[in-house]
Amino acid sequence: MEYYEKNPNNVRGQAEHHVRMMNRKNLEITGVKEVDSFDNEEFLLQTSMGYLVIRGENLQMKNLDVDQGVVSIKGKVFEMTYLDEHHAEKAKGFFSKLFK
Numbered sequence: 001m002e003y004y005e006k007n008p009n010n011v012r013g014q015a016e017h018h019v020r021m022m023n024r025k026n027l028e029i030t031g032v033k034e035v036d037s038f039d040n041e042e043f044l045l046q047t048s049m050g051y052l053v054i055r056g057e058n059l060q061m062k063n064l065d066v067d068q069g070v071v072s073i074k075g076k077v078f079e080m081t082y083l084d085e086h087h088a089e090k091a092k093g094f095f096s097k098l099f100k
Contacts, residue, residue: 015069017049019080026062027054027073035064035071043073051083 017031031048038044038061043054048069059075 015048017047019052021077024077025074027071027077029071029073030069032069032071035061040075043071045071049082053079053081053083055079055081 015031018029020028022028029045029047029052032045033048034046036044036046036051038059040059041055041057043052043059043061045052045054054073054077056075056077056079059073059077061071062074063070063072065071
């Protein structure tokens, strides 16, 4: 059983995580702990539910509220993928090498 299935109402006492997409052009994501990397084609976000990769075209960070854990992204969204813990380490290692 995955960690998010054990306690669906309050995952490990952390902030709730919501993803709201409007017309495939605007995203509002809550429960964001950290923005690990981003460019105009891909964002890697650490959320309270695990790592989230957003891929698209002309992606731009519209708003970042670190205190509230809210990120707003605009651009054309092609894909949103959650990574499990094993894939998250690979992704984080890859991006840290890429953006040094």
